[in-house]
Amino acid sequence: MKISREDVVRVAELAHLGLSPAEVELYRGQLDAILTYVDKLKELDTASVEPMAQVLHIATSESGAQQHPELRDDVSQPCNVAGPVLAGAPEAQAPFFRVPKVIDR
Amino acid sequence: MSAPASWTVASVRAALQTKKISARELAAEFLGRIERRNPELNAFLTVSPERAYAQADRIDAAIAKGEPLPPLAGVPIAIKDVISTRGLRTTCSSKMLENYVPPYDATAVERLDDAGAVFLGKTNCDEFAMGGSNENSAYGPVRNPVALDRVPGGSSGGSAAAVAAGLAVAALGTDTGGSIRQPASFCGVAGLMPTYGRVSRYGLVAFASSLDKIGPFATNIADASAVLSVIAGHDANDSTSAAVPVPDYSAESQKPVQGLRIGVPEDYFGAGLDSGVKEKVRAGIALLESLGCRRIPLQMPHTDYAIAAYYILATAEASSNLARYDGVRYGLRVPGGTLTEMYRNTREGGFGSEVKRRIMLGTYVLSSGYYDAYYLRAQRVRSLIAQDFTDAFQKVDAIVTPTAPTPAFRLAEKSSDPLQMYLADVYTVTGSLAGVPGISVPCGKTKAGLPVGMQVFAPHFSEASLLRLARAFESAGGYAV
Numbered sequence: 227m228k229i230s231r232e233d234v235v236r237v238a239e240l241a242h243l244g245l246s247p248a249e250v251e252l253y254r255g256q257l258d259a260i261l262t263y264v265d266k267l268k269e270l271d272t273a274s275v276e277p278m279a280q281v282l283h284i285a286t287s288e289s290g291a292q293q294h295p296e297l298r299d300d301v302s303q304p305c306n307v308a309g310p311v312l313a314g315a316p317e318a319q320a321p322f323f324r325v326p327k328v329i330d331r
Numbered sequence: 332m333s334a335p336a337s338w339t340v341a342s343v344r345a346a347l348q349t350k351k352i353s354a355r356e357l358a359a360e361f362l363g364r365i366e367r368r369n370p371e372l373n374a375f376l377t378v379s380p381e382r383a384y385a386q387a388d389r390i391d392a393a394i395a396k397g398e399p400l401p402p403l404a405g406v407p408i409a410i411k412d413v414i415s416t417r418g419l420r421t422t423c424s425s426k427m428l429e430n431y432v433p434p435y436d437a438t439a440v441e442r443l444d445d446a447g448a449v450f451l452g453k454t455n456c457d458e459f460a461m462g463g464s465n466e467n468s469a470y471g472p473v474r475n476p477v478a479l480d481r482v483p484g485g486s487s488g489g490s491a492a493a494v495a496a497g498l499a500v501a502a503l504g505t506d507t508g509g510s511i512r513q514p515a516s517f518c519g520v521a522g523l524m525p526t527y528g529r530v531s532r533y534g535l536v537a538f539a540s541s542l543d544k545i546g547p548f549a550t551n552i553a554d555a556s557a558v559l560s561v562i563a564g565h566d567a568n569d570s571t572s573a574a575v576p577v578p579d580y581s582a583e584s585q586k587p588v589q590g591l592r593i594g595v596p597e598d599y600f601g602a603g604l605d606s607g608v609k610e611k612v613r614a615g616i617a618l619l620e621s622l623g624c625r626r627i628p629l630q631m632p633h634t635d636y637a638i639a640a641y642y643i644l645a646t647a648e649a650s651s652n653l654a655r656y657d658g659v660r661y662g663l664r665v666p667g668g669t670l671t672e673m674y675r676n677t678r679e680g681g682f683g684s685e686v687k688r689r690i691m692l693g694t695y696v697l698s699s700g701y702y703d704a705y706y707l708r709a710q711r712v713r714s715l716i717a718q719d720f721t722d723a724f725q726k727v728d729a730i731v732t733p734t735a736p737t738p739a740f741r742l743a744e745k746s747s748d749p750l751q752m753y754l755a756d757v758y759t760v761t762g763s764l765a766g767v768p769g770i771s772v773p774c775g776k777t778k779a780g781l782p783v784g785m786q787v788f789a790p791h792f793s794e795a796s797l798l799r800l801a802r803a804f805e806s807a808g809g810y811a812v
Binding site (some may be wrong): 229233234237238240241242243244245249253256257259260261263264265266267268269270272275276277278279281282298307310311314315316317323325326327328 | 541567573642658660668669675676695710712715749764
């Protein structure tokens with residue numbers, strides 16, 4: 227068994243996901259099957275392989291394009307979206323989002 | 332009832348220029364088709380007549396003044412509901428974003444708008460683009476227009492079904508592990524996943540940022556080329572978008588294919604491949620050979636590890652990207668006594684079961700003590716898979732494989748076993764991990780009449796090669812091979 231009920235509960239807590247007891251059991255079984263399957267990666271000797279952290283880097287160097295063209299000048303631009311953004315919030319009091327009280331006194 | 336007339340980018344343009352139809356009449360025709368067919372197909376979640384007519388009127392005014400027409404003038408297009416559209420509800424097929432209205436257009440959408448396209452509405456998909464059958468939508472599954480008891484594929488099932496059913500001339504989809512190519516294959520249309528960085532992701536709601544791509548669906552390669560030409564290119568708003576020049580794909584796609592070397596990896600024709608699919612794709616490859624392509628057998632030794640690497644990396648990225656749905660800034664909020672309770676209640680109520688499963692898996696593989704064993708190892712395997720492609724492209728110009736191991740399956744046939752569903756992505760996730768472009772082209776039908784797709788991969792930024800091969804294949808009758 228790769229993953230226990232307690233692991234599932236701990237991971238759900240980390241991810242801020244509320245799960246019913248039935249969901250905990252369901253996910254335990256399913257995640258166990260998936261984690262068992264992905265163990266096949268251990269068949270490969272990867273000790274000397276660089277992890278692929280950047281897709282574009284490889285792609286642009288192959289095509290001979292300029293390195294890091296993606297970095298633009300850091301110039302501030304007008305961004306007048308506060309109104310529509312707050313209008314889409316579940317609870318807002320301009321210019322703030324409202325949330326349940328965080329600090330107890 | 333006679334079949335509705337089929338329109339293409341070129342026929343729309345010709346009809347507008349000769350005043351056989353106005354852009355407004357054409358928009359009305361397509362909105363009417365959607366009204367008639369959508370109750371059965373569920374391909375559209377939101378229909379946008381206001382925006383469509385406003386765009387159409389702009390084109391009609393340009394025609395009246397004798398102004399030159401932009402490249403997609405009046406072309407009715409559908410947009411997958413994970414791509415932001417200003418003022419138009421964008422749900423990601425999730426309850427979390429049921430009433431979310433973006434304040435801006437995605438770059439790809441803005442470019443289509445500038446090119447004169449007419450937006451019919453937003454298409455259904457798997458929730459947050461996670462799935463291969465469209466059954467993970469909070470708003471019900473899409474039905475495959477070719478066989479209504481079957482899935483359209485996923486996650487861009489609504490876009491594929493809309494184009495296949497003649498409810499849109501073209502559509503935008505997104506592809507993370509096969510979500511354009513597999514539904515294209517299941518519905519019998521063409522679907523192209525561009526190179527990572529070819530099309531801006533600005534405004535695409537993120538699932539797995541190192542894998543997500545926006546690309547077109549169309550009934551034919553000329554239309555797919557026309558849409559790609561518009562949406563491709565560097566965008567300062569996406570730091571992963573590439574400053575690589577965009578060729579004229581329509582012109583490029585008409586170049587001859589004689590002498591092109593096509594690699595056929597035997598690793599893609601083994602156990603698990605449906606015999607009907609195998610037969611058609613073999614026939615498709617033979618047709619390409621008859622057009623003067625040279626078939627070269629290939630080995631891609633890490634193919635069998637792609638699913639495992641993909642599902643670790645994609646879920647890890649998803650768990651991070653979907654942390655933003657916390658009930659604070661937009662979307663659903665389910666109240667709770669404390670901030671943490673509010674987060675938990677919101678995420679419990681807003682996400683469907685596949686999304687929760689992937690967040691759980693992704694959180695687990697990134698969690699303390701497991702990172703090296705899962706995430707880091709998968710990143711190393713991703714390098715090996717990318718190297719398979721680099722090695723292959725030393726010997727060949729393109730790689731030809733089946734798109735999916737089976738034709739469209741029945742609704743509910745696979746939905747109870749997530750691992751089985753993941754394994755069906757076996758031929759598409761390899762190219763996704765490598766970041767190379769891929770296309771699925773219709774390649775005949777099985778004996779039961781279900782569409783088969785043939786997949787072609789090319790080196791980074793070589794979409795022109797894909798379109799060339801696909802167009803030659805189409806012209807030679809490959810769709811009915």
